[in-house]
Amino acid sequence: MEIMRLVVTGPVGAGKSTFIRSVSEIEVVDTDRRATDEALLLKKRTTVAFDFGRLQFGPDMALHLYGTPGQSRFDFMWDILIQKAHAYILLVAAHRPHEFREARRIMSFMKQRSPVPMIIGLTHTDCPGAWDAANIALALGYPNPNHRPPVVAVNANEAASVAEAVIALVQHAWSGSLATVP
Numbered sequence: 653m654e655i656m657r658l659v660v661t662g663p664v665g666a667g668k669s670t671f672i673r674s675v676s677e678i679e680v681v682d683t684d685r686r687a688t689d690e691a692l693l694l695k696k697r698t699t700v701a702f703d704f705g706r707l708q709f710g711p712d713m714a715l716h717l718y719g720t721p722g723q724s725r726f727d728f729m730w731d732i733l734i735q736k737a738h739a740y741i742l743l744v745a746a747h748r749p750h751e752f753r754e755a756r757r758i759m760s761f762m763k764q765r766s767p768v769p770m771i772i773g774l775t776h777t778d779c780p781g782a783w784d785a786a787n788i789a790l791a792l793g794y795p796n797p798n799h800r801p802p803v804v805a806v807n808a809n810e811a812a813s814v815a816e817a818v819i820a821l822v823q824h825a826w827s828g829s830l831a832t833v834p
Contacts, residue, residue, distance in 0.1 A: 654714070655714050656713070658737065658740065659720060661719075661730065661733075661742055664723060666743035666745045666755075666775055667745070667775040667808030669719055671773075671806070674808060675717070675815055676705025676717065677705075678705060678706050702719055704717065704718055705717040707818070724757070734765050738769075738825055739769045739822070741772070743774075744774055745776045746774045746784075747777075747781045752791040755792060768825070769825040770801050770821075771803070772804070773806040773817050785803045788803070801824065802820055804820050
């Protein structure tokens with residue numbers, strides 16, 4: 653059986669655990685614990701190691717989804733999870749611009765450890781004060797729209813929206829792998 657590993661990463665509260673729970677065909681394995689640091693300002697529980705979900709695409713193909721913790725004190729888990737990933741999605745809460753610098757730091761961390769394809773998923777785009785995709789891409793270090801990963805809006809609470817983001821990520825990863833084949 654072929655297994656494709658996708659990592660879902662981003663700052664605290666961007667929607668990583670919810671994203672995985674929305675599409676997983678199995679009960680999600682999580683390591684949520686009571687938040688005891690600044691994460692408590694956003695939510696009561698937070699991921700401290702990883703979340704794991706799975707989608708089965710017929711008898712020969714499975715998609716494993718790994719969600720990272722959002723806090724940088726758990727960056728050793730980012731390192732572990734990205735090592736065998738085929739692609740990743742960086743979730744960014746569009747209505748919290750003060751977190752864009754942290755999202756950019758996470759993205760840089762991942763890029764330094766693995767050259768796998770990635771896309772940017774914007775959550776909370778319907779909230780007051782949400783930035784648009786072009787300005788978020790700029791804040792993340794992509795001033796040229798022709799030289800940036802795909803940016804997609806995603807509602808982590810809706811399975812259909814998450815599925816569209818996963819499809820976009822798989823298509824992007826697949827097109828990248830085709831481009832590198834001689």
